[in-house]
Amino acid sequence: MSAARTHNRAGRMALNAAAYAVTVFLLLPTLIIAPMSVGPERLLSFPPKGFSLRWYAAYFEDSDWLRATLFSAEAGLISAVCATLIGTMLALALVRGRLPGKGFIELLVIGPVIVPHIALAVAMFLVFEQLRLTGTLLGFAMAHTVLALPFVVFTVLAALYRFDVDLERAALSCGAGPIRAFRHVTLPLIAPGLVSAALFAFIISFDEAVVSFFISDLDRKTLPRKMFEDIDFNISPTLAAVATMLTALTILALLLGYGLKRSLERRARAAGTAPDPGP
Amino acid sequence: MGGTDGLAGRVAVEGLVKRFGPVNAVDHVSLEVSSGEFLALLGPSGSGKTTILMSIAGFEFPDAGRILIGQEEVTWTPPNRRNLGMVFQRYTLFPHMSVLENIAFPLKMRGVGRAEREERARAALATVRLGEMGGRRPAQLSGGQQQRVAIARAIVYQPRVLLMDEPLSALDKNLREEMQIEIKHLQQRIGITVIFVTHDQTEALTMADRIAVLDHGRLQQLGTPRDLYEAPQTAFVAGFIGETNFCEGQLAQAAASGESVTVALTGGGSLPAIAAEALPAGGRIKVALRPERLRVLPATAEGTTARVAEAIYAGNATTLMLEGAFGQPLRARIPAGAGLHEPRPGETVRLAWQAADARAFRA
Numbered sequence: 001m002s003a004a005r006t007h008n009r010a011g012r013m014a015l016n017a018a019a020y021a022v023t024v025f026l027l028l029p030t031l032i033i034a035p036m037s038v039g040p041e042r043l044l045s046f047p048p049k050g051f052s053l054r055w056y057a058a059y060f061e062d063s064d065w066l067r068a069t070l071f072s073a074e075a076g077l078i079s080a081v082c083a084t085l086i087g088t089m090l091a092l093a094l095v096r097g098r099l100p101g102k103g104f105i106e107l108l109v110i111g112p113v114i115v116p117h118i119a120l121a122v123a124m125f126l127v128f129e130q131l132r133l134t135g136t137l138l139g140f141a142m143a144h145t146v147l148a149l150p151f152v153v154f155t156v157l158a159a160l161y162r163f164d165v166d167l168e169r170a171a172l173s174c175g176a177g178p179i180r181a182f183r184h185v186t187l188p189l190i191a192p193g194l195v196s197a198a199l200f201a202f203i204i205s206f207d208e209a210v211v212s213f214f215i216s217d218l219d220r221k222t223l224p225r226k227m228f229e230d231i232d233f234n235i236s237p238t239l240a241a242v243a244t245m246l247t248a249l250t251i252l253a254l255l256l257g258y259g260l261k262r263s264l265e266r267r268a269r270a271a272g273t274a275p276d277p278g279p
Numbered sequence: 280m281g282g283t284d285g286l287a288g289r290v291a292v293e294g295l296v297k298r299f300g301p302v303n304a305v306d307h308v309s310l311e312v313s314s315g316e317f318l319a320l321l322g323p324s325g326s327g328k329t330t331i332l333m334s335i336a337g338f339e340f341p342d343a344g345r346i347l348i349g350q351e352e353v354t355w356t357p358p359n360r361r362n363l364g365m366v367f368q369r370y371t372l373f374p375h376m377s378v379l380e381n382i383a384f385p386l387k388m389r390g391v392g393r394a395e396r397e398e399r400a401r402a403a404l405a406t407v408r409l410g411e412m413g414g415r416r417p418a419q420l421s422g423g424q425q426q427r428v429a430i431a432r433a434i435v436y437q438p439r440v441l442l443m444d445e446p447l448s449a450l451d452k453n454l455r456e457e458m459q460i461e462i463k464h465l466q467q468r469i470g471i472t473v474i475f476v477t478h479d480q481t482e483a484l485t486m487a488d489r490i491a492v493l494d495h496g497r498l499q500q501l502g503t504p505r506d507l508y509e510a511p512q513t514a515f516v517a518g519f520i521g522e523t524n525f526c527e528g529q530l531a532q533a534a535a536s537g538e539s540v541t542v543a544l545t546g547g548g549s550l551p552a553i554a555a556e557a558l559p560a561g562g563r564i565k566v567a568l569r570p571e572r573l574r575v576l577p578a579t580a581e582g583t584t585a586r587v588a589e590a591i592y593a594g595n596a597t598t599l600m601l602e603g604a605f606g607q608p609l610r611a612r613i614p615a616g617a618g619l620h621e622p623r624p625g626e627t628v629r630l631a632w633q634a635a636d637a638r639a640f641r642a
Contacts, residue, residue: 166371169338172358173365173442174385174432181359184384188375267375 030247037240044237055241065242068226072206074137075222079144080202084194086145087152087201092182094153095160113150117210120147125214135217143211148201155200159193192261199257203250287349288314288439288472290335295344297330297496304330305341306496312489314439317466317473319487321480323519327496328476329444335474336442337361348440359388364433364441364471368448370425372417378428379404379413385436403435404428406465423454430462440472447482459485480520484508492516512536512556514640517567524573524609526550526566527642533560540639542566546606548583552637563642572636573611575599576629577620583630585609587622597621604630 032046037055039048059065093099094106112120124143125134133139163186171181209224216225223246230239290312297305305327312318320328333339335346337358346354353361372381382400391399404413407427417425426446433441443462447455463486466473477483483490484504492499492507492515499519500512511517518525528542534554542550542564552566578584585604590597594615599622601609611630613619622628 164369164371166367166369167373169358170365170367170371170429170432171373171384172338173336173363175359175362175388175436176384177357177359180388185373 030243033240033247034244037237037244039237042236044235044240055237056245058236058238059241059245062238065223065226065238068221068223071137071140071220072223075140075144076202076205078137078141079148079205080198082141082145083148083152083201084198087149087197088156088194090149091153091156091160095157109150109153111150112147117147121211121214124211128215134215135220137220139215140205140212140222143215144205144208145201147208147211148204151200151204152197155197156190156193159190163190188267192264195257195261195264199253203253207250285314288470289347289349290440290472290474291345291347292331292335293345293347295331295334295346296342297327297334297339298342303496305334307344308493308496308498309344310491310498310501312472312474314472315470317463317475317486317488319483319490320474320476320493321478321483321490321519322493322499323478325495326493328478328491328493330496331493332442332444332474332476335440336363336365362436362438364436364438366426366429366433366441366443366446368445370417370422370429370449372425372428372432374417376417377413378409378415378417378420381417381428382413382432382435385432389436399435400431403431406434406469407431422450423458426450426458430465434465434469434471437469438471440474441466443473443475445476445478448477448479455482456485462486484520492519494519510555511567511638514565514567514642517555517638517640521569522610523567523569526568526605526607526609528564528566530558530560530562530564530639534558534639539634542639544605548605550605550637551634552639553635555638555640558639558641565640565642567638567640568609568632568636570598570610570612571596571614572632573609574631575611575613575620575622576631578627578629581629584627585630587624587626587628590622590624599628601628601630 035048036044036046038051038053039045040050040052040054041048090105090109094102099105128134128139128143133142167185167189168181171185172178176184206222207224208222209228212222212225213228216222221229223242227239227242230236292308292310295305295308296303304325308327308331310318320331322328330339334341335348337353337356340355344354345352348361348363372378373384376384379397379400382403383396386396386399401410401413404410407430409424409427409431412420412424412428417428420428426449429446446462447458450458459482462473475483475486484507487504489501489503490507491501494515500507500516502510507516507520511520514525517523526542526544526546528544528550530540530542532540534540534557536554536556538554540552540554540558542552544550544566550566555567558564583604585601587599588602588608589600591600596615597613599611599613601611609630613621
């Protein structure tokens with residue numbers, strides 16, 4: 001038995017080592033960009049010959065960068081909200097509903113994942129051009145909602161499959177209509193899944209470059225598109241600074257989302273002592 | 280109880296049919312439960328018992344037939360407007376609410392004010408003997424306690440009918456037996472109509488005023504526990520309720536239910552019996568004889584004799600495995616302590632029984 005345990009431990013250590021090696025390999029480019037962003041030279045170089053925050057300052061002084069960042073944040077928030085709302089309703093319909101053509105709808109939902117982004121981008125550009133939606137917040141919100149939808153639907157589907165349907169039936173038998181049963185029982189219990197889904201949607205929108213490249217215009221563009229332009233015109237270390245901040249922000253958002261999810265899960269398991277106030 | 284009050288807790292199922300694809304899950308079932316009665320729906324899995332309960336609850340809608348609660352037809356009424364109490368197989372307490380919040384939930388849905396809600400929830404909690412547990416979370420309670428909370432939640436708004444879908448199947452044997460008595464007492468105390476689904480015949484016999492036995496979606500028999508045990512009307516009921524010996528044979532002439540018949544046994548010889556249902560001429564017949572109704576006597580020159588192949592002592596009774604009678608193995612049971620003759624293996628014995636205890640069915 002102890003031999004088996006030793007064997008087991010060796011196997012686990014090998015697995016851990018492999019997992020860390022892959023993680024480091026994937027993170028390496030990101031880890032290199034951070035020191036490059038603090039180099040004082042005018043051109044990107046590694047290793048940096050000194051320490052300076054001038055490229056960070058350059059970002060905050062450049063209204064073009066700031067406008068692109070704000071625009072990305074707006075598009076991200078709107079598409080996160082829209083994708084979560086629509087995706088949750090869609091997931092509910094797929095799990096609970098008796099709608100015809102379920103399979104076809106599921107296929108449509110996966111569509112944006114399967115169709116090459118570049119094809120999607122060209123198609124959206126051609127349509128948005130006609131409708132004068134290129135370079136508008138509405139256009140970006142719509143495009144990014146479509147792109148984020150499959151991730152939201154699958155995250156919420158997973159949460160709904162884990163959820164015991166008899167709890168909903170119990171709520172109905174207690175006299176709650178379908179909407180109140182959803183609000184008082186289903187929603188609080190799948191809320192952690194919805195938080196993950198919304199976060200996913202925001203990051204997908206904030207990070208999206210291909211479609212954004214096509215449907216931006218000179219005035220209104222997202223941060224990734226602005227970064228592309230910067231590579232084309234002046235490869236300044238500001239780009240490294242922006243990339244570093246973007247990475248830090250994404251990690252921060254993930255940590256925050258994880259914390260919120262954990263606390264919602266705890267809330268879902270724990271509860272107060274007195275009956276909930278108000279009807 | 281009198282007047283309209285006597286009808287408020289009545290439930291009637293009329294000609295219920297429910298198909299799942301090609302399968303008739305419920306096949307023209309009609310039954311009526313009177314106010315304050317405890318009815319068990321008993322059958323093996325796939326017998327349609329749960330589908331009937333779910334149709335009464337409003338979670339399934341029938342392909343044909345009607346459901347009435349009180350004097351009102353509710354066949355198509357959504358579950359939340361049927362005003363029924365429901366207890367599920369698993370403890371379906373809302374995990375994000377406290378015990379008291381769970382019990383107060385139906386009152387909240389009915390717009391009862393906060394103070395009254397809390398008072399009535401506490402009273403319901405006391406009814407199921409969990410007075411001190413209101414502030415706990417469901418996950419902090421044992422299985423039996425959780426199911427008591429689920430019962431309190433189902434009766435707190437004083438519905439006239441309580442539906443229970445195998446509510447004790449997740450509990451261990453001792454707790455299950457304790458809860459059977461407790462639920463029965465609670466039902467008698469508050470005078471509620473209970474429809475209780477179970478696959479456990481002992482549970483049904485212990486708790487129910489009447490039992491509906493189902494098989495393959497069909498109602499086999501509806502009667503008191505004594506009716507079902509003493510006078511089963513189909514071979515399925517005879518085999519499902521209690522233990523029985525089946526002897527196969529044939530009948531020369533058709534017989535009406537209740538008529539005395541003599542069945543020619545496949546294994547040789549003949550057996551006098553009472554027709555438990557209408558029997559066709561020349562059809563295959565099964566005669567049911569309960570092991571404890573076979574009297575085992577010292578062998579004499581006459582009568583039906585058998586050889587004891589095995590004697591199994593089980594404390595309160597001894598089961599004999601017999602060979603040579605009716606050309607097939609039989610079981611007989613001798614209660615302990617009655618001073619009856621207990622033969623040893625290898626011994627030859629004579630068997631006797633009352634004619635009414637041998638019941639003939641269509642095979």
